[in-house]
Amino acid sequence: MTSEKYLMVFPELCTGCRECEIACSLKHDGVVGYQKSRIRVIRDVFEGIEIPVVCMQCIDAPCMNSCRVEAIYVDENGAKIIDYEKCIGCRRCIVVCPLGANFLNPETGKPIKCDLCDGDPVCVKFCSTGAVRYLSPEEINSEELRLASKNYIKALIEREM
Amino acid sequence: MVLNRKLGIIDLNKNKVLVREIPVELRKKHLGGRGLNWYYLYNSIRPDIDPFSPENVLAIGAGLLTGFPALGAGRTQISTKNPMTGGVGDSNMGGAFGPQLRLAGFDHLLIVGKAEKPTYILVKDGGIEIRSAEHLWGLDTHTVQKAIREEVGDDRAESMVIGRAGENLVAFANVMNGIKNAGGRSGTGAVMGSKNLKAIVASGDIDLEVHDPEKLLDYSLEVDRRARNTKWAKTLGRLGTPLLYDVSYTTGFIGTLNWQYNTPGEDGKPLEAENLEKYSVKMVACIGCSVHCRHRVKIREGRYRGVVTEGPEYAAIGAFGTGVGVYDWEFVIKCNEMANRWGVDLISLGTTVAWAFELFQRGFITENDTGGLRLEWGNENAVLDLARMIVERQNIGNVLADGMLKASEKIGKESLYYANQTKGHPNLLTDERGIPSFALGIATSTRGADHLRSRPGIDLFQLPEETLEKIYGHRIVSDFTAYETKGIMVWWHELLYNVVDSLGICKFQTVFNSANSPRFEDYVPLIEYATGIRLTREELMEIGERNYTTERMFNVLNGFSRKDDYPPERYFREETKRGLPFMKGRKLDREKYEMMLEEYYRQHGWDENGVPKKETLERLGIAEPDYSMLEVL
Ligand code: SF4
Ligand code: SF4
Numbered sequence: 163m164t165s166e167k168y169l170m171v172f173p174e175l176c177t178g179c180r181e182c183e184i185a186c187s188l189k190h191d192g193v194v195g196y197q198k199s200r201i202r203v204i205r206d207v208f209e210g211i212e213i214p215v216v217c218m219q220c221i222d223a224p225c226m227n228s229c230r231v232e233a234i235y236v237d238e239n240g241a242k243i244i245d246y247e248k249c250i251g252c253r254r255c256i257v258v259c260p261l262g263a264n265f266l267n268p269e270t271g272k273p274i275k276c277d278l279c280d281g282d283p284v285c286v287k288f289c290s291t292g293a294v295r296y297l298s299p300e301e302i303n304s305e306e307l308r309l310a311s312k313n314y315i316k317a318l319i320e321r322e323m
Numbered sequence: 324m325v326l327n328r329k330l331g332i333i334d335l336n337k338n339k340v341l342v343r344e345i346p347v348e349l350r351k352k353h354l355g356g357r358g359l360n361w362y363y364l365y366n367s368i369r370p371d372i373d374p375f376s377p378e379n380v381l382a383i384g385a386g387l388l389t390g391f392p393a394l395g396a397g398r399t400q401i402s403t404k405n406p407m408t409g410g411v412g413d414s415n416m417g418g419a420f421g422p423q424l425r426l427a428g429f430d431h432l433l434i435v436g437k438a439e440k441p442t443y444i445l446v447k448d449g450g451i452e453i454r455s456a457e458h459l460w461g462l463d464t465h466t467v468q469k470a471i472r473e474e475v476g477d478d479r480a481e482s483m484v485i486g487r488a489g490e491n492l493v494a495f496a497n498v499m500n501g502i503k504n505a506g507g508r509s510g511t512g513a514v515m516g517s518k519n520l521k522a523i524v525a526s527g528d529i530d531l532e533v534h535d536p537e538k539l540l541d542y543s544l545e546v547d548r549r550a551r552n553t554k555w556a557k558t559l560g561r562l563g564t565p566l567l568y569d570v571s572y573t574t575g576f577i578g579t580l581n582w583q584y585n586t587p588g589e590d591g592k593p594l595e596a597e598n599l600e601k602y603s604v605k606m607v608a609c610i611g612c613s614v615h616c617r618h619r620v621k622i623r624e625g626r627y628r629g630v631v632t633e634g635p636e637y638a639a640i641g642a643f644g645t646g647v648g649v650y651d652w653e654f655v656i657k658c659n660e661m662a663n664r665w666g667v668d669l670i671s672l673g674t675t676v677a678w679a680f681e682l683f684q685r686g687f688i689t690e691n692d693t694g695g696l697r698l699e700w701g702n703e704n705a706v707l708d709l710a711r712m713i714v715e716r717q718n719i720g721n722v723l724a725d726g727m728l729k730a731s732e733k734i735g736k737e738s739l740y741y742a743n744q745t746k747g748h749p750n751l752l753t754d755e756r757g758i759p760s761f762a763l764g765i766a767t768s769t770r771g772a773d774h775l776r777s778r779p780g781i782d783l784f785q786l787p788e789e790t791l792e793k794i795y796g797h798r799i800v801s802d803f804t805a806y807e808t809k810g811i812m813v814w815w816h817e818l819l820y821n822v823v824d825s826l827g828i829c830k831f832q833t834v835f836n837s838a839n840s841p842r843f844e845d846y847v848p849l850i851e852y853a854t855g856i857r858l859t860r861e862e863l864m865e866i867g868e869r870n871y872t873t874e875r876m877f878n879v880l881n882g883f884s885r886k887d888d889y890p891p892e893r894y895f896r897e898e899t900k901r902g903l904p905f906m907k908g909r910k911l912d913r914e915k916y917e918m919m920l921e922e923y924y925r926q927h928g929w930d931e932n933g934v935p936k937k938e939t940l941e942r943l944g945i946a947e948p949d950y951s952m953l954e955v956l
């Protein structure tokens with residue numbers, strides 16, 4: 163499992179450009195449309211908020227654990243992947259995701275979530291500031307990680323208020 | 324498909340809406356955004372129509388590539404008959420409105436008539452609704468946008484709104500999106516106000532299908548990386564446009580105390596770009612932009628404590644700094660914030676305020692006109708109070724709010740000499756006396772004095788002539804103080820900026836201030852992969868020419884000609900007093916200017932009076948206007 167890399171989000175670097183969103187929906191559905199994107203930026207210029215929300219691929223993933231038809235599996239990159247052959251669209255996984263990073267595709271009624279682009283995340287390539295990064299364990303500096311999670315939580319809390 | 328976004332025609336008199344297809348043939352002739360806006364307006368605004376009459380038409384247009392992830396392609400064009408000039412009125416706005424308009428199902432809107440009561444237009448999921456805005460009238464541009472989001476129940480809804488300035492028909496009122504995205508420079512907000520239209524709102528999520536998503540992604544990434552990795556974009560992404568100020572005031576081309584000087588010299592040091600960083604929280608961007616040129620700023624203590632806003636841009640330093648003799652970032656930030664909330668073009672406002680200050684200095688205006696306010700250079704309160712008076716149309720503010728031409732008729736004809744304007748349109752607070760190509764650009768701009776129609780920014784870099792020839796396809800003299808060949812350079816930039824405005828791409832990601840940034844040929848694959856339309860570089864240039872000449876024809880039909888293509892008279896008469904040795908003592912040479920103007924007309928295929936020749940119109944396929952566009956209503 164050490165070959166796994168992690169998709170990390172650093173909201174304090176996010177400029178709100180949505181390039182990650184647009185690229186993700188283009189790659190997965192060939193369209194520009196945020197309801198097709200697996201990464202979504204909470205952007206409110208009046209409140210000064212830019213937070214990219216994306217699946218963190220939990221190890222003990224609530225979405226996967228809660229799925230009664232075992233439609234979610236782990237691929238070699240550690241991504242929790244939805245098997246649409248099996249998915250019955252009960253949307254339980256959407257409800258249990260603690261990050262709100264499992265989204266609803268209103269067209270199919272089924273969930274969509276980050277699949278790590280087969281280990282080559284397109285959102286990361288388009289992000290010019292490093293607000294979304296794909297890092298190996300060696301590249302993850304604990305100080306940075308602490309900052310990232312602190313800011314992420316802070317940003318989410320501010321959003322609530 | 325990208326190309327299936329619609330045209331919405333809205334008549335506020337009749338409370339009627341029509342939805343139409345946009346033929347692909349029109350795309351191939353005009354692209355979208357600015358180009359298509361002017362095709363529609365050229366064919367729908369008769370010359371005798373007053374800008375504030377219900378018959379004036381407001382066109383909103385998303386660029387052909389608006390919404391895609393590269394080159395800041397998130398822009399929106401707002402066009403109308405300009406209340407300051409009576410000719411072309413045209414604004415290009417960043418932010419998030421354009422992409423959202425497309426996701427709501429539309430690319431262009433044409434708005435005519437005048438609503439009986441305050442109104443807003445909601446464009447949602449392929450339909451258009453006219454709604455009451457009585458409860459929103461009077462609100463500042465930020466508050467109203469937040470209220471609308473609540474009302475339509477979509478936290479991604481984007482609005483284009485007017486503030487107090489637009490409601491009060493201030494001739495240079497803006498439309499605004501977000502905190503600082505302005506459809507500025509042409510009184511577009513005033514025209515909205517004259518229609519009793521408080522806001523246009525876009526909401527929805529209809530997928531934008533593209534021709535070849537895979538190739539589009541690969542190519543977007545390549546061209547985006549190239550653009551954002553230029554030295555210019557990198558510095559811009561760190562310092563924002565204030566970076567331009569440092570060169571500008573040390574060299575001597577920033578209008579100071581209403582162009583009595585061309586730099587404040589050492590006095591201006593506090594306004595250097597680095598000094599803004601202490602207020603900067605982070606850099607933020609428009610949709611689809613990886614350059615992120617704007618600061619989110621916050622003032623934590625002192626007189627203006629608690630101000631949180633975005634920007635300010637280089638232009639604000641001129642408008643509320645050098646122009647009026649205040650050299651304090653906090654003051655510039657405050658004024659910037661006020662102007663954005665009022666919804667007023669801060670360049671025009673600053674230039675008008677600076678002009679009024681000089682008129683006070685020279686006795687054209689007295690305390691009787693200002694309600695006791697002494698318009699003395701460097702007086703912060705006087706600047707803010709006069710600005711507020713203009714927006715609220717009080718005292719002399721009521722006169723100035725009509726624009727420089729009309730105001731000068733009341734203040735005294737000679738006062739116009741001190742107004743830095745062309746076609747009645749106030750200039751940016753730069754000083755073009757030492758750079759003939761810049762001077763020609765502001766003077767020939769179709770919307771009146773303006774730096775964003777053609778400014779050949781790379782003129783200042785003194786690049787080798789081989790490099791220039793490669794870019795422009797013509798021999799261009801490297802020396803920026805020269806006149807010859809500069810007409811060709813201005814022509815080329817007019818075409819380029821028209822094309823990017825029509826595509827929805829940001830000018831900062833073009834050959835604006837960096838020779839390595841993308842230009843015509845780089846857009847060819849983007850257009851093809853996004854839309855399936857294949858255009859060559861030459862065809863793109865021809866579209867730029869067609870669109871620009873259409874605007875020129877609109878002006879010609881409204882009475883403009885060669886006589887209106889001159890920079891302020893002051894530039895020919897008074898020498899610059901300060902600056903580095905090569906900038907000091909410069910003024911424009913009338914004879915050489917005429918030569919440059921003629922070269923520019925020749926290059927465009929216009930006659931010696933600046934009127935497009937018959938064969939040019941034929942070559943570009945520009946017909947007589949038929950004015951039947953809106954008769955369907
Ligand atoms: S979708 Fe949510 S629950 Fe599932 S792995 Fe991702 S973050 Fe965890
Ligand atoms: S890694 Fe791929 S699937 Fe996941 S958010 Fe980024 S672009 Fe979308």
Ligand code: SF4
Nearest residue numbers: 176177179180182289
């Ligand atoms: S691409 Fe990066 S900077 Fe832009 S919105 Fe996404 S995370 Fe933020």
